[in-house]
Amino acid sequence: MTSAITSRRRFLGLAAGSALGAFGLSACGTSGPAQPGGAASGSAPAGGAAGTATMWSLTGQPNEGIRQDSVDAFNKLGKGTIKVTFFQNDPYKAKIRTAVGAGQAPTLIFGWGGGILKSYADAGQVDDLTSWLGENPDFKGKFIPSVWKAATIDGKVYAVPIQNTQPIVLYYNKTLFDKAGAQPPATWDDAMNLVNVFNGQGVAPFSLGGQSKWTSMMWLEYLFDRIGGPEVFDAIYANKPDSWSNPAVISSCQKVQELVNANGFIKGFSSIAADTQADQALLYTGKAAMMLHGAWAYGNMKATQPKFVASGLAYGNFPTVPGGKGDPKNTVGNPANYFSISSKATDEEKTVAKAYFTDGMFTDTELDAYIKSGQVPVVKAAQPKLASSPDAAFQQFVFNMTSQAPSFQQSWDQALSPAQAETLLNNIDQLFLLKITPEQFATAMNATIGN
Amino acid sequence: MAALAPLVEDRTQLRERGQAPGGGKSRLGILVLPALLMFLAFAFIPLIGVLLLSLTDWDGIGAIQFVGAQSWRQVLTDPGTWHAVWLTFAVMIITWLVQTPISLLLGTFVAGQQRYRAFLAVLFFLPLLMSSAAIAIAFKSLLDPNFGLGAGLHLPFLAQDWLGDPTLAFITVIFVIAWQFIPFHTLIYQGGVRQIPEQMYEAAQIDGAGRVRQFFFITVPQLKYTIITSSTLMLVGSLVYFDLIWVLTQGGPGNATRILALDMYIRGFQANQMGAASVIGVILVVVGLALTLVIQRLAGRDLAASQMEGM
Numbered sequence: 001m002t003s004a005i006t007s008r009r010r011f012l013g014l015a016a017g018s019a020l021g022a023f024g025l026s027a028c029g030t031s032g033p034a035q036p037g038g039a040a041s042g043s044a045p046a047g048g049a050a051g052t053a054t055m056w057s058l059t060g061q062p063n064e065g066i067r068q069d070s071v072d073a074f075n076k077l078g079k080g081t082i083k084v085t086f087f088q089n090d091p092y093k094a095k096i097r098t099a100v101g102a103g104q105a106p107t108l109i110f111g112w113g114g115g116i117l118k119s120y121a122d123a124g125q126v127d128d129l130t131s132w133l134g135e136n137p138d139f140k141g142k143f144i145p146s147v148w149k150a151a152t153i154d155g156k157v158y159a160v161p162i163q164n165t166q167p168i169v170l171y172y173n174k175t176l177f178d179k180a181g182a183q184p185p186a187t188w189d190d191a192m193n194l195v196n197v198f199n200g201q202g203v204a205p206f207s208l209g210g211q212s213k214w215t216s217m218m219w220l221e222y223l224f225d226r227i228g229g230p231e232v233f234d235a236i237y238a239n240k241p242d243s244w245s246n247p248a249v250i251s252s253c254q255k256v257q258e259l260v261n262a263n264g265f266i267k268g269f270s271s272i273a274a275d276t277q278a279d280q281a282l283l284y285t286g287k288a289a290m291m292l293h294g295a296w297a298y299g300n301m302k303a304t305q306p307k308f309v310a311s312g313l314a315y316g317n318f319p320t321v322p323g324g325k326g327d328p329k330n331t332v333g334n335p336a337n338y339f340s341i342s343s344k345a346t347d348e349e350k351t352v353a354k355a356y357f358t359d360g361m362f363t364d365t366e367l368d369a370y371i372k373s374g375q376v377p378v379v380k381a382a383q384p385k386l387a388s389s390p391d392a393a394f395q396q397f398v399f400n401m402t403s404q405a406p407s408f409q410q411s412w413d414q415a416l417s418p419a420q421a422e423t424l425l426n427n428i429d430q431l432f433l434l435k436i437t438p439e440q441f442a443t444a445m446n447a448t449i450g451n
Numbered sequence: 452m453a454a455l456a457p458l459v460e461d462r463t464q465l466r467e468r469g470q471a472p473g474g475g476k477s478r479l480g481i482l483v484l485p486a487l488l489m490f491l492a493f494a495f496i497p498l499i500g501v502l503l504l505s506l507t508d509w510d511g512i513g514a515i516q517f518v519g520a521q522s523w524r525q526v527l528t529d530p531g532t533w534h535a536v537w538l539t540f541a542v543m544i545i546t547w548l549v550q551t552p553i554s555l556l557l558g559t560f561v562a563g564q565q566r567y568r569a570f571l572a573v574l575f576f577l578p579l580l581m582s583s584a585a586i587a588i589a590f591k592s593l594l595d596p597n598f599g600l601g602a603g604l605h606l607p608f609l610a611q612d613w614l615g616d617p618t619l620a621f622i623t624v625i626f627v628i629a630w631q632f633i634p635f636h637t638l639i640y641q642g643g644v645r646q647i648p649e650q651m652y653e654a655a656q657i658d659g660a661g662r663v664r665q666f667f668f669i670t671v672p673q674l675k676y677t678i679i680t681s682s683t684l685m686l687v688g689s690l691v692y693f694d695l696i697w698v699l700t701q702g703g704p705g706n707a708t709r710i711l712a713l714d715m716y717i718r719g720f721q722a723n724q725m726g727a728a729s730v731i732g733v734i735l736v737v738v739g740l741a742l743t744l745v746i747q748r749l750a751g752r753d754l755a756a757s758q759m760e761g762m
Contacts, residue, residue, distance in 0.1 A: 097512060098511070100512055101512040119513065119723075125512065210704075211615075211703055266597065267597070267612060268614075269615065270616075270703065270704040271595070271596070271700070271704065272597075278597070418510070418722050419724050422717060422718075423722070426705075430705045435617075435705050
């Protein structure tokens with residue numbers, strides 16, 4: 001009898017411990033900003049500078065190095081010291097959420113704007129910067145105007161744009177187009193014709209890393225806009241009841257399923273993960289002719305396949321849909337990244353953070369570094385510098401896309417609340433697998449309104 | 452060091468009290484203490500926490516709001532939950548059916564004295580040395596329809612959409628789980644088989660029993676408790692398969708491999724619905740406990756009975 005009891009208890013421990021392990025881990029993750037700033041700057045503050053602020057940012061070159069250099073330079077100005085700690089993208093997302101929830105966020109919080117920023121703002125964890133920006137119109141005017149939208153919640157600005165702009169671009173393999181004697185698609189009908197042309201040649205028309213789901217989402221982001229204009233998603237974002245039942249939604253979903261049925265996407269797209277960059281590999285190895293992807297893919301491909309980028313890569317806007325309402329210049333993607341200021345920081349820390357905004361960020365040196373790495377910083381001053389860059393053509397294309405877009409729709413999974421985003425990605429996956437109809441998609445998504 | 456002092460004192464006092472009745476028991480009580488504290492801190496308290504969280508609505512950042520049974524209603528009326536429950540049991544039973552016979556046979560084989568046995572055993576146990584994430588990444592690359600083994604070797608049969616087709620993805624996940632865990636269970640069975648007294652086989656041989664009959668009438672019955680241990684580990688362990696499936700498919704395509712453990716993670720850490728995720732957590736605990744109790748009941752009725760009668 002004794003042995004039976006002990007083993008039952010042991011199994012209770014086993015079952016409970018393992019099922020709850022995830023929760024235990026999340027609790028352990030709150031080491032907070034007190035952590036010594038790993039890669040923190042070695043340079044001491046010059047003179048009797050006031051205050052030290054903390055900053056969390058993301059690892060990964062070139063932006064990690066650019067941020068480090070920018071912080072080092074700022075620390076020498078004598079306007080305070082910033083200690084920066086870098087984290088990997090995915091662990092950071094979990095860690096920052098726990099830290100903010102526990103009131104232990106760093107002074108400067110790296111983020112993506114949109115739904116997550118809204119949850120911080122709703123919980124009163126980040127400062128409203130509207131009045132400060134009002135007092136500093138020169139600073140506010142530095143930026144390409146369309147990038148402020150994702151930092152603005154109910155008319156108040158809670159974050160400052162940083163780094164580079166990343167609209168979604170349609171990439172082509174020029175060699176395959178030349179071989180097929182085809183032109184890049186200007187309209188949706190062109191695109192559907194190209195599907196037949198390339199399938200006839202034994203090449204997949206479109207590459208897609210469907211397992212990542214946000215990759216499939218980019219197709220719907222553009223189709224919604226091209227067919228129904230930005231109002232379609234604006235209504236969804238505003239949580240208007242039944243806003244997913246808009247005819248433009250149904251029609252976009254039908255178009256996607258027509259494309260899937262016509263074998264428009266690479267075979268096995270639903271098991272390809274974008275994280276491994278296998279979708280980009282399909283384009284440059286000539287297994288797929290086109291790919292809808294973020295502007296960041298240019299830099300990734302340039303790093304691994306410089307020859308292909310120099311001679312075999314072309315790019316353009318998403319095709320228009322005949323009879324659609326959206327401006328063909330509208331774009332979607334990630335307007336920028338953002339820094340917010342934690343409301344839990346001391347006044348001294350906040351002063352240093354704001355001094356960094358105005359005097360430390362987007363200096364000439366920082367701009368040159370972004371441009372040299374093939375990226376397009378989110379400030380107007382970048383434009384005259386682009387012409388002399390080795391990637392001038394692509395960077396000017398991206399700059400114009402961002403600055404001339406009447407509407408720059410932020411990626412939906414970042415604009416919506418995390419709960420809505422998760423349901424959305426799941427339903428998009430099923431839509432692309434033809435497991436649900438456009439009507440079922442709309443019904444499932446309408447149920448998330450107000451959540 | 453200072454913290455140790457009172458414990459040491461306690462022990463000396465106990466010793467001084469000598470063989471007083473009950474002294475032995477309290478000494479045992481102290482021995483249980485570390486395990487008990489660990490259990491309280493890392494299993495029991497979080498369990499209470501999850502139970503409480505399941506009655507709340509919390510996004511991980513804002514205030515925690517008690518909403519009663521709302522999260523429970525939301526989760527239990529969601530067809531996705533029942534799909535996940537069904538998948539979890541399907542994975543549990545199918546992996547058990549696949550792994551048990553193979554591990555049992557392999558375990559019996561590597562327990563023997565054949566030529567090349569040691570060499571083969573090393574090969575069989577190789578997967579034990581690899582972490583789940585590494586196994587998943589390796590299989591994901593090997594099974595890639597465009598760049599994987601099939602495409603590389605130009606073998607159309609291997610170039611299936613292994614992880615992109617809902618049915619194939621489920622089968623593939625079962626296969627990779629089996630590939631990872633069969634070596635472990637083989638090891639358990641090997642140990643079990645080596646415990647069986649040689650005389651039993653000798654007696655059977657004298658009575659004219661062949662290899663097959665020896666296996667079914669001596670090895671399998673003698674391994675009864677090994678089978679129970681191994682099965683419990685497999686069945687209860689299958690409730691918490693997470694890393695392997697997460698890296699392979701992230702629960703997809705669609706919801707084809709979204710078992711409860713993944714469902715819990717996705718709800719909790721992607722959708723930030725801690726209430727709903729805690730409900731799944733509680734369900735997992737209850738299912739795990741029930742399962743363990745059932746196995747114990749089914750197998751444990753004659754726990755005290757000897758299998759060595761007459762030896």
